[in-house]
Amino acid sequence: MKTYDVIIIGAGPAGLTAALYSARYKLDTLVIGKLFGGLAGEAYEICNFPSYERISGTELMKRFLDHARSLGVELRAGEVIEIEKEKEGFLIKTSKSEYAARKVILAMGSERRRLQLENEKKFMGRGITYCATCDAAFYKDKVVGVVGGRNAAIMAADLLSQYAKKVYIIYRGKDFSKAEPAWLERLKKRENVVFMTNSIVTKLIGKDRLEKIEINSERELELDGLFIEIGNVPNVELAKKLGVELEGEYIVVDRNQRTNVEGVFAAGDITHNPLKQIITACAEGAIAANSAYEELRREKVL
Ligand SMILES: Cc1cc2nc3c(=O)[nH]c(=O)nc-3n(C[C@H](O)[C@H](O)[C@H](O)COP(=O)(O)OP(=O)(O)OC[C@H]3O[C@@H](n4cnc5c(N)ncnc54)[C@H](O)[C@@H]3O)c2cc1C
Numbered sequence: 001m002k003t004y005d006v007i008i009i010g011a012g013p014a015g016l017t018a019a020l021y022s023a024r025y026k027l028d029t030l031v032i033g034k035l036f037g038g039l040a041g042e043a044y045e046i047c048n049f050p051s052y053e054r055i056s057g058t059e060l061m062k063r064f065l066d067h068a069r070s071l072g073v074e075l076r077a078g079e080v081i082e083i084e085k086e087k088e089g090f091l092i093k094t095s096k097s098e099y100a101a102r103k104v105i106l107a108m109g110s111e112r113r114r115l116q117l118e119n120e121k122k123f124m125g126r127g128i129t130y131c132a133t134c135d136a137a138f139y140k141d142k143v144v145g146v147v148g149g150r151n152a153a154i155m156a157a158d159l160l161s162q163y164a165k166k167v168y169i170i171y172r173g174k175d176f177s178k179a180e181p182a183w184l185e186r187l188k189k190r191e192n193v194v195f196m197t198n199s200i201v202t203k204l205i206g207k208d209r210l211e212k213i214e215i216n217s218e219r220e221l222e223l224d225g226l227f228i229e230i231g232n233v234p235n236v237e238l239a240k241k242l243g244v245e246l247e248g249e250y251i252v253v254d255r256n257q258r259t260n261v262e263g264v265f266a267a268g269d270i271t272h273n274p275l276k277q278i279i280t281a282c283a284e285g286a287i288a289a290n291s292a293y294e295e296l297r298r299e300k301v302l
Pocket of ligand 1: 009014032036042049078081109235267
């Protein structure tokens, strides 16, 4: 079996930037990703990535992918289900294949957090959704709710307000001070948006699809759709099994993006960095690739 210098797990901003740096160091690089573009591909408008005043997540991540491909990075679609540490290097398993690597970069990002309410799974795709960018257009002239109070929720509400008749933004906090002021100001100008604070969704009600929600176990609100934007849960199961140290739910890395397991690096939303954004994911990806390269040189593999 061929042994790659570096295998990167995850094809979001962190993984693709790591790949780009790794390829430019002439390392034999493979990226395995479940969803090319990662969560960033779901952002409907990105206004804080330098050099683009505004760009859609889909377009930005297409450029990342094109850039990586232009450098000869090998990209494989698939889900890694196991990472085994061997005497020298690692064995990475997907459901279909196995790959060998000298170094591994974990860039698996995170998944959307669920409300954990009864009927949530049943109504998924039937009124319940986790991606405004993907589904906003289905709610033209409808009444929708967005659950959450941070940037992702504000941005989702802003997009939805351009399609839906009415948008309720439903947040358990007392105000929206955790959101970026620029996004909040923009949303406040939308006449079809209703802000609801101190409000917790306690029930999802409907027969075959979502028809209404219960708030604070007190009152009901009729809706055609509910967009859940309450944050993310990092994908750390593989890392845990490998013995990688965590802080809370996130991977602990040093300033070179090294984990406590030799030869394993981590980058992006999966790490304990304080700002989960595209630019920080990219920066961590670049450092991780550089560190892998330095280690391989020290080990005289290159
Ligand atoms: C709606 C929304 C809007 C946002 N807007 C902005 C914005 O305007 N500006 C900004 O800077 N940030 C924004 N963000 C945050 C930004 O998207 C993330 O910080 C960024 O995507 C993190 O990059 P990442 O590479 O660490 O993880 P991700 O983008 O989550 O990528 C992780 C990758 O790992 C893959 N993966 C996971 N598990 C496995 C496995 N077992 N095997 C193989 N592959 C796996 C996933 O499929 C994916 O390809 C937004 C996020 C959302 C949800």
